[in-house]
Amino acid sequence: MISRVMSAELAEHAGQRVTIAGWVHRRRRLKSVSFLIVRDRTGLAQVVSGGDLPPEESVVEVTGTVTASTAAPGGFELVAPEIEVLSEPCGAPPFDLYRPALTASLPTILDHAPVALRHPLLRAPLEISAASVAGFRETLDGLGFTEIHTPKIVASATESGANVFGIDYFGRRAYLAQSPQFYKQAMVGVFERVYEVGPVFRAEPHDTVRHLAQYTSLDAELGFVRDHRDVMAVLREVVAGMLESLRARAGSALDVLGVVPPSVPAEIPAVHFADAQRLTGSDEPDLSPAHERLLSEWAVREHGSEFLFVTGYPMAKRPFYTHPDPARPGYSNGFDLLFRGLELVTGGQRLHRYDDYVAALAQRGESTEAYEGYLQAFRYGMPPHGGFALGLERWTARLTGAANIRQTTAFPRDLHRLSP
Amino acid sequence: MISRVMSAELAEHAGQRVTIAGWVHRRRRLKSVSFLIVRDRTGLAQVVSGGDLPPEESVVEVTGTVTASTAAPGGFELVAPEIEVLSEPCGAPPFDLYRPALTASLPTILDHAPVALRHPLLRAPLEISAASVAGFRETLDGLGFTEIHTPKIVASATESGANVFGIDYFGRRAYLAQSPQFYKQAMVGVFERVYEVGPVFRAEPHDTVRHLAQYTSLDAELGFVRDHRDVMAVLREVVAGMLESLRARAGSALDVLGVVPPSVPAEIPAVHFADAQRLTGSDEPDLSPAHERLLSEWAVREHGSEFLFVTGYPMAKRPFYTHPDPARPGYSNGFDLLFRGLELVTGGQRLHRYDDYVAALAQRGESTEAYEGYLQAFRYGMPPHGGFALGLERWTARLTGAANIRQTTAFPRDLHRLSP
Numbered sequence: 081m082i083s084r085v086m087s088a089e090l091a092e093h094a095g096q097r098v099t100i101a102g103w104v105h106r107r108r109r110l111k112s113v114s115f116l117i118v119r120d121r122t123g124l125a126q127v128v129s130g131g132d133l134p135p136e137e138s139v140v141e142v143t144g145t146v147t148a149s150t151a152a153p154g155g156f157e158l159v160a161p162e163i164e165v166l167s168e169p170c171g172a173p174p175f176d177l178y179r180p181a182l183t184a185s186l187p188t189i190l191d192h193a194p195v196a197l198r199h200p201l202l203r204a205p206l207e208i209s210a211a212s213v214a215g216f217r218e219t220l221d222g223l224g225f226t227e228i229h230t231p232k233i234v235a236s237a238t239e240s241g242a243n244v245f246g247i248d249y250f251g252r253r254a255y256l257a258q259s260p261q262f263y264k265q266a267m268v269g270v271f272e273r274v275y276e277v278g279p280v281f282r283a284e285p286h287d288t289v290r291h292l293a294q295y296t297s298l299d300a301e302l303g304f305v306r307d308h309r310d311v312m313a314v315l316r317e318v319v320a321g322m323l324e325s326l327r328a329r330a331g332s333a334l335d336v337l338g339v340v341p342p343s344v345p346a347e348i349p350a351v352h353f354a355d356a357q358r359l360t361g362s363d364e365p366d367l368s369p370a371h372e373r374l375l376s377e378w379a380v381r382e383h384g385s386e387f388l389f390v391t392g393y394p395m396a397k398r399p400f401y402t403h404p405d406p407a408r409p410g411y412s413n414g415f416d417l418l419f420r421g422l423e424l425v426t427g428g429q430r431l432h433r434y435d436d437y438v439a440a441l442a443q444r445g446e447s448t449e450a451y452e453g454y455l456q457a458f459r460y461g462m463p464p465h466g467g468f469a470l471g472l473e474r475w476t477a478r479l480t481g482a483a484n485i486r487q488t489t490a491f492p493r494d495l496h497r498l499s500p
Numbered sequence: 501m502i503s504r505v506m507s508a509e510l511a512e513h514a515g516q517r518v519t520i521a522g523w524v525h526r527r528r529r530l531k532s533v534s535f536l537i538v539r540d541r542t543g544l545a546q547v548v549s550g551g552d553l554p555p556e557e558s559v560v561e562v563t564g565t566v567t568a569s570t571a572a573p574g575g576f577e578l579v580a581p582e583i584e585v586l587s588e589p590c591g592a593p594p595f596d597l598y599r600p601a602l603t604a605s606l607p608t609i610l611d612h613a614p615v616a617l618r619h620p621l622l623r624a625p626l627e628i629s630a631a632s633v634a635g636f637r638e639t640l641d642g643l644g645f646t647e648i649h650t651p652k653i654v655a656s657a658t659e660s661g662a663n664v665f666g667i668d669y670f671g672r673r674a675y676l677a678q679s680p681q682f683y684k685q686a687m688v689g690v691f692e693r694v695y696e697v698g699p700v701f702r703a704e705p706h707d708t709v710r711h712l713a714q715y716t717s718l719d720a721e722l723g724f725v726r727d728h729r730d731v732m733a734v735l736r737e738v739v740a741g742m743l744e745s746l747r748a749r750a751g752s753a754l755d756v757l758g759v760v761p762p763s764v765p766a767e768i769p770a771v772h773f774a775d776a777q778r779l780t781g782s783d784e785p786d787l788s789p790a791h792e793r794l795l796s797e798w799a800v801r802e803h804g805s806e807f808l809f810v811t812g813y814p815m816a817k818r819p820f821y822t823h824p825d826p827a828r829p830g831y832s833n834g835f836d837l838l839f840r841g842l843e844l845v846t847g848g849q850r851l852h853r854y855d856d857y858v859a860a861l862a863q864r865g866e867s868t869e870a871y872e873g874y875l876q877a878f879r880y881g882m883p884p885h886g887g888f889a890l891g892l893e894r895w896t897a898r899l900t901g902a903a904n905i906r907q908t909t910a911f912p913r914d915l916h917r918l919s920p
Contacts, residue, residue: 081733082724082884101724103689103881121644121692137881169881170854194686194877203690210647217634224541227630229716229892231911232652232699233665233676235918245653247676248666249713250703250915256653256667263911266614266920269523270623270910272541278698279652283670293669296649304502304521313501434590453920457614461523461557461589464502472649490690491651491683495670499655500686500873 082141087118087125090146090156099143100125100158101166103198106178107133116163117153117178118142119198123332126152128159136178137195139167175199186484193491193500200336205488207333208326209296209476213277215325216298216470219318225300226271230263232256232279236450243283245293256281259469261401262454264301265430268465269457275300277472285495289484290422292473293493301467308403308413308429311466312350312389315417315425319387320344322475337480342386342420349379350389353411365394373421391415393428400440403429403466413466420478427468434458502561507538507545510566510576519563520545520578521586523618526598527553536583537573537598538562539618543752546572548579556598557615559587595619606904613911613920620756625908627753628746629716629896633697635745636718636890639738645720646691650683652676652699656870663703665713676701679889681821682874684721685850688885689877695720697892705915709904710842712893713913721887728823728833728849731886732770732809735837735845739807740764742895757900762806762840769799770809773831785814793841811835813848820860823849823886833886840898847888854878 084101085093102120116127118140126149127142134140144158151157174192175182177199182189189196197203217227234257237244245256260276267274276299284291300318305311323341326334334341357363359378360371367375367390379388392411395404405411414428431437437458441448448455476488486492491500504521505513522540536547538560546569547562554560564578571577594612595602597619602609609616617623637647654677657664665676680696687694696719704711720738725731743761746754754761777783779798780791787795787810799808812831815824823833834848851857857878861868868875896908906912911920 081730082726084724101883121646139881139883166883167852167881170879173880192876194689194873195880197687197690206648206690207646209649213647214637214641217637221634226541226627227633228626228910229629229699231714231913233701233714233913233918246668249918250705252918254918267617267910269614270617270626279649281653285670294651294653304504306502310501432587453614456612456920459590460593460615461559461587463521463559463586490648490687493651493653498653498669498672498674500876 084141086122087120088122088154090125090154090158093146094148094156095146097143097145098158099141101141102139104134104136104138104140106136109133116140116142116161124153126157127161127163128157129161129163134163134165135169135172136176137169137173137198138165140165186486190486190492190497191500197490202487204333204336205476205480205482206490207330208337208339208479209472209488211326211328211330211333212322212475213296213298213472214329215322216277216318217275218325219321220273220275220300223273223314223317225273225275225302228260228264228267228271228274228276229278230257230260230267230276232281235453243285245281245283258282259297260299261469262451264299264467265401265462265465266454266457268301268303269460269462272304272463273300273302287495289486290474290477291494292485292489293495295474295489296472298470298472299467301465303463303465305429305464305466307464308391308415308427308466311427311429311468312348312391312415315427315468316344316348318470319417326479339480341479344387345383345385348387348389348417349383349385350391350415351375353390353392353394356390366397367416367423369422372418372423376418376421379418386420388418389415390418398428400444400446401430401437403431417468419475422474422478424474424478425468425470427466429464429466432458432462432464504561506542507540508542508574510545510574510578513566514568514576515566517563517565518578519561521561522559524554524556524558524560526556529553536560536562536581544573546577547581547583548577549581549583554583554585555589555592556596557589557593557618558585560585606906610906610912610917611920617910622907624753624756625896625900625902626910627750628757628759628899629892629908631746631748631750631753632742632895633716633718633892634749635742636697636738637695638745639741640693640695640720643693643734643737645693645695645722648680648684648687648691648694648696649698650677650680650687650696652701655873663705665701665703678702679717680719681889682871684719684887685821685882685885686874686877688721688723689880689882692724692883693720693722707915709906710894710897711914712905712909713915715894715909716892718890718892719887721885723883723885725849725884725886727884728811728835728847728886731847731849731888732768732811732835735847735888736764736768738890739837746899759900761899764807765803765805768807768809768837769803769805770811770835771795771799773810773812773814776810786817787836787843789842792838792843796838796841799838806840808838809835810838818848820864820866821850821857823851837888839895842894842898844894844898845888845890847886849884849886852878852882852884
């Protein structure tokens with residue numbers, strides 16, 4: 081490995097001659113002196129030089145003496161440098177990565193993602209995502225969950241026939257999985273508690289700021305619950321664990337973006353769908369984005385919480401595998417978790433008896449045939465269970481205040497975008 | 501949550517009245533007494549009963565008094581039980597899950613995966629996979645790597661035009677990603693060190709025991725290397741970390757299968773391709789499976805190592821992004837890691853200069869057009885870098901001695917199989 085110290089470690093080497101390596105973030109020539117700012121994965125380092133300097137985005141190794149300087153990032157700079165260029169750029173990048181913010185339009189930025197993401201403001205959301213996922217896994221590992229990997233190519237649509245991508249599978253028609261729903265339920269029969277972090281695919285035909293054709297779904301499912309409230313309790317732990325991991329692992333990314341992670345109440349407030357209708361003055365069987373915003377504002381006002389569970393969604397609006405509320409006909413044991421005005425998580429208790437599945441499918445006019453593989457699990461004894469799915473990009477967008485979900489993933493896929 | 505103790509914890513509750521929950525693994529009626537074996541995610545518990553017992557795969561909650569018994573698994577059993585059935589099976593499962601091994605054929609087992617995987621011998625490989633992945637991430641997190649999530653839908657084939665699944669992407673032709681290769685390289689420009697655990701897709705037209713149409717690829721890529729040997733050193737740490745995680749997290753799965761994880765030498769022995777040819781007596785430009793087996797046997801004999809690096813593969817046999825060996829024309833800085841007679845990992849140093857990419861593509865008669873998004877990264881300064889990809893299912897198969905790779909994944913996809 082190239083022997084080097086990281087820019088964030090310069091203070092530990094005061095007075096020593098060290099080598100750093102990274103990209104030329106900026107070169108500045110003043111009358112009598114020049115500065116080279118070198119960017120590595122830990123931050124920026126300033127180099128003071130008298131000579132010629134390589135252009136921005138050159139990859140360099142710089143050996144110099146670590147010297148205190150109040151004007152330098154981190155309070156130290158390198159002086160008397162020897163600069164070796166490891167790799168030269170072909171020309172100036174499409175934007176000045178050293179400016180505080182990129183001024184290009186979002187499509188231009190996305191077209192040049194491999195370069196644009198080098199900007200500290202643009203890479204920070206990806207660091208936040210990575211730290212969040214680590215917290216998701218850590219929390220569930222601690223609760224005895226097992227990680228699984230399920231098929232992304234399936235014989236029939238998971239959630240509904242709409243919005244599904246078709247594949248040519250060795251001459252047969254197949255589809256990209258819209259969720260790992262059936263598989264994670266089946267695996268409750270094996271491991272009781274499972275999770276998966278993986279891509280899911282939706283052929284979303286609308287060009288909106290909150291939908292992607294591929295996103296990362298954080299899925300969990302657990303057996304031996306009494307009802308959906310046990311699932312909500314686990315979800316509360318997961319969200320708290322993700323935020324804790326953010327603080328521990330992505331502190332500098334949070335600082336760069338000026339993001340203060342929210343706190344999670346010991347018990348996240350919950351409102352039943354029927355009461356949510358009363359609060360929003362709506363009588364529709366589902367919540368619109370405007371209703372979700374209203375409810376979130378209400379939760380902040382009444383409970384001081386940026387998180388709010390809405391429980392008991394009408395059965396008519398939930399998928400066939402949803403468990404009904406035994407006490408309130410027409411309502412389900414399904415819930416959503418709203419975060420800052422938007423649905424972040426969908427979850428609930430599922431049916432666990434084979435006969436209930438047969439009846440639920442019949443009621444929707446569907447045959448059991450397309451679901452044979454899935455229904456097997458329920459033929460042979462399944463415990464009461466439930467789970468949830470959290471969209472990673474949506475989580476990061478809410479946390480960072482990104483106006484468009486495309487700012488929270490490295491290489492978004494949508495109606496129009498298939499590259500880079 | 502249903503309040504219960506796990507079967508593995510019975511000893512801690514000797515003399516107490518406790519509740520366990522799980523599946524009826526087996527019921528046995530003797531003349532004067534009956535036994536119920538309950539299976540939960542931690543193991544088996546024995547219940548002694550006088551009454552009627554629910555059939556196999558019923559989901560039950562059993563409250564009883566924990567009593568020492570030398571004949572019971574773990575040395576304790578439940579007596580004076582009250583048994584509540586939470587969920588009844590529709591009939592007898594297609595195989596007796598309580599037998600030491602399933603005697604059904606592999607296709608029958610795979611057709612009934614949601615039930616078959618409940619068998620301790622069949623779930624164990626999946627526990628080994630989960631623990632291995634945890635070790636992969638843990639090791640790389642410790643080395644300053646960042647986790648990424650890259651597109652699985654791409655505009656052109658990654659590795660070669662062959663073996664790629666076509667998708668209808670909003671009326672355009674697109675493909676399932678064969679690897680995250682281009683994206684992980686681009687992200688070296690952002691984070692220097694990245695990894696991804698995710699599905700990759702190969703439309704493998706042959707029905708073999710070692711290929712799947714979807715498998716889980718453990719990918720890593722890192723910048724600021726001197727050459728491929730730095731990548732090999734990181735890979736050695738990763739393999740050691742995976743094995744350590746296995747011992748820590750999947751001890752009981754290893755025991756069930758009678759698997760003793762191999763040890764990894766402080767430095768894994770390496771043989772150059774040209775020397776490997778001499779050892780195998782071959783003059784072909786690639787290694788056949790038979791050659792890989794021969795070389796592995798040689799490594800055990802000569803170096804006491806079940807792992808062997810083969811370095812310096814001929815350029816002609818490696819992808820266009822491979823870095824040549826500056827000292828030996830015709831040979832590359834690409835390597836494979838063999839484990840127990842089979843290629844487990846492919847890796848190497850990559851080209852990092854834009855002009856080198858243009859030349860490499862031209863030499864293969866390819867235009868740069870299809871690679872524009874990818875090549876952007878190299879236009880604007882990329883450090884010397886390299887990486888590797890490890891197939892999770894192949895790793896688990898080698899460790900467990902599985903004859904067929906389909907035994908190491910929950911729901912395999914192949915030429916013929918698209919469900920469950």
